[in-house]
Amino acid sequence: MSWSVVGRKMRCLRLPYQLWRVTPVRSVSVGIMVVVFLLCLATLALRQKGTDVFSEVVDPRLADFDGSSFRKALLETGPDRPKAGQANDASVKKEPSVNKTSKLPGCIIVGARKCGTRALIEFLALHPDVAAARKEIHFFSNDTNYAKGLKWYRSLMPRSKPGQLTMEKTPRYFVSPAAPTRIHRMNSSVRIVIALRHPVTRLVSDYTQLCYNNVARGLAPPGNFTQLVLDERTGAVNSDYTPVLVSTYDLHVARWLAVFPRRQIHFVDGDRLITQPLQESRRLEAFLGLPPRFTEDSFYFNASRGFYCMKRIVTVKGSGERFAHTEKCLGAGKGRKHQPIEQSVLKKLNDYFQHHNEILFKMIGQRFDWR
Numbered sequence: 001m002s003w004s005v006v007g008r009k010m011r012c013l014r015l016p017y018q019l020w021r022v023t024p025v026r027s028v029s030v031g032i033m034v035v036v037f038l039l040c041l042a043t044l045a046l047r048q049k050g051t052d053v054f055s056e057v058v059d060p061r062l063a064d065f066d067g068s069s070f071r072k073a074l075l076e077t078g079p080d081r082p083k084a085g086q087a088n089d090a091s092v093k094k095e096p097s098v099n100k101t102s103k104l105p106g107c108i109i110v111g112a113r114k115c116g117t118r119a120l121i122e123f124l125a126l127h128p129d130v131a132a133a134r135k136e137i138h139f140f141s142n143d144t145n146y147a148k149g150l151k152w153y154r155s156l157m158p159r160s161k162p163g164q165l166t167m168e169k170t171p172r173y174f175v176s177p178a179a180p181t182r183i184h185r186m187n188s189s190v191r192i193v194i195a196l197r198h199p200v201t202r203l204v205s206d207y208t209q210l211c212y213n214n215v216a217r218g219l220a221p222p223g224n225f226t227q228l229v230l231d232e233r234t235g236a237v238n239s240d241y242t243p244v245l246v247s248t249y250d251l252h253v254a255r256w257l258a259v260f261p262r263r264q265i266h267f268v269d270g271d272r273l274i275t276q277p278l279q280e281s282r283r284l285e286a287f288l289g290l291p292p293r294f295t296e297d298s299f300y301f302n303a304s305r306g307f308y309c310m311k312r313i314v315t316v317k318g319s320g321e322r323f324a325h326t327e328k329c330l331g332a333g334k335g336r337k338h339q340p341i342e343q344s345v346l347k348k349l350n351d352y353f354q355h356h357n358e359i360l361f362k363m364i365g366q367r368f369d370w371r
């Protein structure tokens with residue numbers, strides 16, 4: 001039966017049918033329906049985008065930053081660990097793959113560049129209650145990445161077991177004006193870790209890396225260090241030179257403190273991390289409320305590298321010995337020999353940073369031995 005027959009035969013539909021036959025009414029009705037349909041589509045799309053960027057569900061335990069529930073939950077739901085005197089078998093026990101999901105990070109190492117951020121995340125990854133993203137993600141500092149939303153970001157996080165704390169490191173966040181607010185918007189309770197090193201050592205390390213990178217890419221060297229860091233005309237420190245700007249820590253830390261409370265930010269001494277990795281790792285472990293797992297056995301000094309390397313602790317099956325060790329040093333790109341710098345230039349740089357260092361120390365209530 002066609003619509004015209006239905007319209008003619010059923011009395012109650014007669015009036016709407018007569019109206020429908022009038023062409024302008026029909027056009028307007030169809031128009032309204034199309035507009036309503038498009039509006040519904042647009043609303044759906046916006047809601048989807050909103051979910052990505054703002055309302056991602058984060059680990060609810062992280063809402064309680066200061067309280068003990070986070071620590072408690074970690075202890076309760078953390079992975080099984082071997083009891084003393086257990087296990088001794090050559091075969092290494094495989095981690096059970098059940099219940100593993102990617103979570104948003106509860107802690108982010110935001111920088112600073114060349115201050116030991118790689119060492120830090122690799123050290124933390126030794127901890128059984130940490131799931132660390134090994135790649136730098138550049139989510140909060142890069143507009144194109146940020147526009148991809150939190151779902152995209154989370155998909156790049158490692159899969160973790162219940163009770164594990166997810167971490168990532170991107171040193172670029174430290175100097176990114178947008179990063180603090182964006183991270184806060186993701187999770188206002190997230191823990192921020194900032195590694196800092198003597199500002200002049202960091203600057204020279206940065207310059208050394210630029211020299212290596214340019215050679216690797218077949219580019220010309222970045223230029224003479226002295227000419228880059230000092231103004232040719234006045235001889236004063238060139239505060240606009242990016243590596244100088246990165247080492248002007250107070251400017252960047254002020255932006256983080258404007259968004260996050262001081263108690264939520266942990267400062268790592270990047271110079272001490274090189275010579276005393278155990279102490280710095282333990283301080284960070286305590287800040288994160290993780291059960292103490294770092295021991296003298298976690299690190300060993302590798303004389304040929306001139307740096308501490310890690311002993312990865314893995315559980316072994318059976319009884320007897322608790323652990324087996326696998327050893328790992330950072331890549332050759334870390335711990336390069338620095339370019340020699342003239343004493344007079346070093347002095348000028350030290351004098352320049354001293355004022356900024358003092359502002360930083362006051363701001364964070366912590367001093368570093370940067371003479």
Ligand SMILES: Nc1ncnc2c1ncn2[C@@H]1O[C@H](COP(=O)(O)OS(=O)(=O)O)[C@@H](OP(=O)(O)O)[C@H]1O
Binds near residue numbers: 119171206273308309
């Ligand atoms: N255990 C260990 N092994 C090797 N290197 C170590 C270690 N601990 C800290 N460091 C120092 O880390 C410096 C590199 O810092 P980052 O990892 O933050 O660099 S980067 O910004 O990610 O490129 C790197 O700086 P340079 O020495 O200037 O290369 C190292 O001194």
